Amino acid sequence: MWKLGEAAFAEVDTFAWVQRWQISRQWYVHNYRDRRFNALIACRLCTATGRGNAGKPCGECDGTGRVNLLEPPVRRPEQSSGGRP
Ligand SMILES: [Zn+2]
Structure with a gap:
């Protein structure tokens, strides 16, 4: 279950990383924020x-x-x- 979640997030995290978004992880919740808003x-x-x-x-x-x-x-x-x- 945990591994499945990690795998599911991996793709999104990679995309967010490419977009240079700010990623904050809390358990199974990942928040993405475009740094440009700051x-x-x-x-x-x-x-x-x-x-x-x-x-x-x-x-x-x-x-x-x-x-x-x-x-x-x-x-x-x-x-x-x-x-x-
Ligand atoms: Zn103005």
Whole structure:
């Protein structure tokens, strides 16, 4: 019985490990949590409303109201039009 449970969890645990989820085991209960949730915080610029000045989407969080600490908003540098053949 115990071995069967371990085998059943093994596949899920492997998947969770690949996804870099946080795994907490308590007896036969395994909890999975995406670490990225820990990185989400409320946007301070718009106080999590997602709205900036004049009703426009907030530029800091792109209108989502949340900022991901692991993946900060990508600010693409201005690309020159030259360089392409
Ligand atoms: Zn914002």
